[in-house]
Amino acid sequence: MGVRAAYWEQVRASGFRLPHDRPLDDLTAELVHMLGDVDPKVRDGIAYPVLAAWISEGVYDDLLAGFGDGVSEGLFNGLGEDGTDSVLRRSFSALLLAESVLRDQVARAVHSDAIFRWGDRAASWFVRERDLRGYVEGRGWAHAVAHGADLIAALARSEHFGKLELTVLLDVIADRLLTPTTHRLLHGEDDRLAFAVMTVLHRNRLGIDVLEPWVERLAASLVPPVVDEGTTAPAWPTPVAGNTAGFLRGLHLQLALGVRGQQTPQDVTLFGKPPQVRADLLLVLLRVLRAGQPAIFSTPSR
Known part of the structure; x- marks a missing residue:
């Protein structure tokens, strides 16, 4: 990452304080892109914790609906692939969307329509995800199923969700x-x-x-399937x-x-x-x- 790594290392060392030398939109776009980085030190060590800290601190409260919509688009990055690096962006987008849902429980920052929209996108991604690897050598954690479960747990907490949505x-x-x-x-x-x-x-x-x-x-x-005589059982x-x-x-x-x-x-x-x-x-x-x-x-x- 070079210069970019040094910049974000300073942000992390500052206790995740929001820098004021660049527009928030630019900072956010760069961090969201980094969610799919193959280097776990970038993805898991910088991008996710910085964004999660800013969400919990209310940096995005006035922008949370749009922020969550943008993050949720990452759920469909390369969806259908198995064994490729595209799963990293999908998986960490799910984890970050979960943080957005949890923030709404505190700040009441978005309309129920946004939570329902995020829930629909989460469900569509989760049942269609094919890359279920956990730890990937050289890449660190992919963990799409675990992160998807965390997203569902966040949605289940939401007071916007009633009996019907919880059943779904x-x-x-x-x-x-x-x-x-x-x-x-x-x-x-x-x-x-x-x-x-x-x-x-x-x-x-x-x-x-x-x-x-x-x-x-x-x-x-x-229950093991019943197979016909002469047929090889799976x-x-x-x-x-x-x-x-x-x-x-x-x-x-x-x-x-x-x-x-x-x-x-x-x-x-x-x-x-x-x-x-x-x-x-x-x-x-x-x-x-x-x-x-x-x-x-x-x-x-x-």
Whole structure:
């Protein structure tokens, strides 16, 4: 990066203070471009933390709707590619859009239409993302699934979202898990997805009548397919089955132990009590987890 690196290193060393020697638009455009840099020191060490700090400090409050719209365009940069560097821009755009949603919870800076628009774009990207790599040698973290889960968790916190929108977020997570892939989630993505669901549950807008069929839909992927005699069975578990099983186990554990969010007043309140559906949903999860591994888990006696 040369001169540019030295400039941004000074900004970081200053505690992320906003420079006044260049227009904010120019600074922002440069940082957003850097979100897709192949060097993790640039992308993860400068661009994201600087922009996240400025969002949380209210630098963009009067511009937040336009800022979020611009960032969300990065979700579609090279979408459909797998194994290329384009995933970096998509993934870190998701993480930055999550920061924008969380800022609105504090500043009430945007109209609900903007949050709905960001949610639509997030959902469209997340279910279509094909590059599910976690850590990439020489590039650092790609982590599109984890960052997408963080974005969904941010949207689930938004008071602009009611029962309908929260139900859609659950369906987006299910679609993501059930979409055929060759990637196994090996870097904590299942826990991040489970936490996103926990955030939805803590809103206390969805009952077991919605949640049970949603779990059953996921559980169907845990059952090996029946193949005709003479037909070679696919390797089992498939990546989809393995990823979904890990997610359901993670969700069960988080629901059993409880979770905490960020130490903000909003999250302290949101996660202060267990979800109202906790007991009923635990029973559903126990049932499908037992059924998914009948050779391991005992069946409770009547």
